Amino acid sequence: MPAVVSLSNVHKSFGALQVLKGVSFDVAAGEVVAVIGASGSGKSTALRCINALETIDSGEIVVCGHKVHDPELDRRALRRDVGIVFQSYNLFPHLTVAQNIMLAPTCVKDMGKAEARRLAEEVLAKVGLAEKADNYPEQLSGGQQQRVAIARSLAMQPKLMLFDEVTSALDPQLTGEVLRVMEDLARGGMSMILVTHEMAFARKVASKVIFMHQGKVWETGPGAMLANPQTKELAEFLSNDL
Amino acid sequence: MTYQFDFSALLPYWPLFLEGVWLTLKLSALATIFGFVVGTLCAVARAEGPRWLKTVVAIYVEMIRNTPLLVQIFLVYFGFASLGLKVTANTAAVAALVVNVGAYTCEIVRAGLESIHKSQLEAAECLGLTRTQTYWHVIVRPAIERVYPALTSQYVLLMLASSITSQISAEELTAVANRIQSDTFRSFETYIVTGVLYIILSFVVRLAFTLFALVIFPRRRKLGTAI
Numbered sequence: 001m002p003a004v005v006s007l008s009n010v011h012k013s014f015g016a017l018q019v020l021k022g023v024s025f026d027v028a029a030g031e032v033v034a035v036i037g038a039s040g041s042g043k044s045t046a047l048r049c050i051n052a053l054e055t056i057d058s059g060e061i062v063v064c065g066h067k068v069h070d071p072e073l074d075r076r077a078l079r080r081d082v083g084i085v086f087q088s089y090n091l092f093p094h095l096t097v098a099q100n101i102m103l104a105p106t107c108v109k110d111m112g113k114a115e116a117r118r119l120a121e122e123v124l125a126k127v128g129l130a131e132k133a134d135n136y137p138e139q140l141s142g143g144q145q146q147r148v149a150i151a152r153s154l155a156m157q158p159k160l161m162l163f164d165e166v167t168s169a170l171d172p173q174l175t176g177e178v179l180r181v182m183e184d185l186a187r188g189g190m191s192m193i194l195v196t197h198e199m200a201f202a203r204k205v206a207s208k209v210i211f212m213h214q215g216k217v218w219e220t221g222p223g224a225m226l227a228n229p230q231t232k233e234l235a236e237f238l239s240n241d242l
Numbered sequence: 243m244t245y246q247f248d249f250s251a252l253l254p255y256w257p258l259f260l261e262g263v264w265l266t267l268k269l270s271a272l273a274t275i276f277g278f279v280v281g282t283l284c285a286v287a288r289a290e291g292p293r294w295l296k297t298v299v300a301i302y303v304e305m306i307r308n309t310p311l312l313v314q315i316f317l318v319y320f321g322f323a324s325l326g327l328k329v330t331a332n333t334a335a336v337a338a339l340v341v342n343v344g345a346y347t348c349e350i351v352r353a354g355l356e357s358i359h360k361s362q363l364e365a366a367e368c369l370g371l372t373r374t375q376t377y378w379h380v381i382v383r384p385a386i387e388r389v390y391p392a393l394t395s396q397y398v399l400l401m402l403a404s405s406i407t408s409q410i411s412a413e414e415l416t417a418v419a420n421r422i423q424s425d426t427f428r429s430f431e432t433y434i435v436t437g438v439l440y441i442i443l444s445f446v447v448r449l450a451f452t453l454f455a456l457v458i459f460p461r462r463r464k465l466g467t468a469i
């Protein structure tokens with residue numbers, strides 16, 4: 001099966017600061033990859049490069065057939081295939097939950113209002129928030145807002161979903177409800193890359209775990225590797241994390 | 243010595259007062275609408291435009307903010323005349339007010355645009371919206387909602403400042419008052435009445451802006467947040 005995402009030898013610096021120093025990994029269709037690592041190790045930067053929010057200095061990134069490293073990249077085409085959810089939800093505060101979700105399908109796919117509304121209701125039901133369609137983001141809890149953000153991405157029917165520490169701003173109870181949504185997605189066969197600090201979740205859901213350290217893929221393996229780290233850096237990271 | 247108030251001398255002039263009120267409203271409404279459009283376009287140009295355009299807008303804004311309104315009005319009025327354009331005093335007045343309030347609007351809207359967090363832009367970009375779509379749906383609309391109170395104050399000020407256009411004999415409320423007081427010689431009473439009329443006008447304009455906000459900002463309506 002062809003890889004949905006393939007990074008090879010990706011380098012990225014911000015000024016003098018080298019953040020990614022030759023990152024390579026693949027994500028196969030339907031695979032769930034958890035990226036873990038200490039703060040500053042380059043996890044978010046890697047995700048942002050995959051979605052062309054940052055341009056890389058060298059190396060290759062191919063996502064769903066789009067050559068992301070190519071200067072001629074059609075970003076909008078890439079973004080039809082890739083959904084991303086951030087730690088800070090980034091819902092549009094002046095739009096209702098339904099309008100947040102309808103915006104992209106109507107603007108990007110020229111979908112009619114009525115059809116977009118049906119779609120919004122459908123994805124909201126998927127994340128368990130059907131009754132909140134006409135509320136504004138500020139009327140929702142953090143966990144609910146994050147689930148809306150996920151629904152908003154899903155409405156574009158992406159082939160790949162990127163999650164960057166989507167539960168880090170939430171208290172444990174709200175974290176659970178967001179993780180459940182992501183778990184459902186994984187079970188449904190969605191290809192996903194998730195940057196997370198939730199080790200238990202990574203172990204349970206991920207088909208592959210990538211440990212990043214100092215801008216490199218330091219160790220990679222199945223979820224079980226978290227119980228049996230091969231490098232002392234991963235062992236250290238895991239013990240700090242507990 | 244006590245002053246003998248005599249408002250009765252003004253009674254026959256009430257239709258004239260009303261006409262002045264109406265003209266003031268009309269001038270200010272036109273200046274507000276066009277000034278808003280000009281100012282918003284300038285703000286977007288200043289944020290997104292090519293370098294030369296940014297400079298042009300910056301110069302325009304600074305020129306307006308650092309010269310008296312009266313001088314601007316004379317410049318527009320006599321400017322039209324010396325270009326051989328025949329325009330009425332009222333048209334020149336509206337044009338001058340638009341030029342003036344457009345610059346202030348530009349500054350206010352620019353502050354609004356800058357207040358929208360970069361993450362909002364990124365979210366829209368990641369959803370595949372074009373730059374223009376993002377600008378309209380995610381930046382301009384919420385930005386204007388945010389600075390709406392400042393805009394309201396600015397447009398109430400504009401309505402009051404429109405009295406200066408009486409200097410080029412635009413026939414708004416103050417010009418009417420000038421005429422009435424020279425007819426009746428009841429200057430004090432005339433300007434008391436005029437002042438009261440401006441207070442009422444301010445109140446009406448503010449009310450109109452508040453009601454308009456409820457129409458264009460559904461979130462305010464639903465959440466009941468004051469604007």
Ligand SMILES: Nc1ncnc2c1ncn2[C@@H]1O[C@H](COP(=O)(O)OP(=O)(O)OP(=O)(O)O)[C@@H](O)[C@H]1O
Nearest residue numbers: 014017019037038039040041042043044045046165
């Ligand atoms: N736009 C930027 N400009 C300059 N430096 C940046 C930028 N974005 C990230 N960095 C730097 O790159 C390094 C890696 O950042 P990154 O956000 O990828 O780390 P991370 O692994 O996601 O960390 P965290 O767990 O704290 O989110 C950090 O040192 C950060 O300060």
Ligand SMILES: [Mg+2]
Nearest residue numbers: 043044045165
């Ligand atoms: Mg990060």
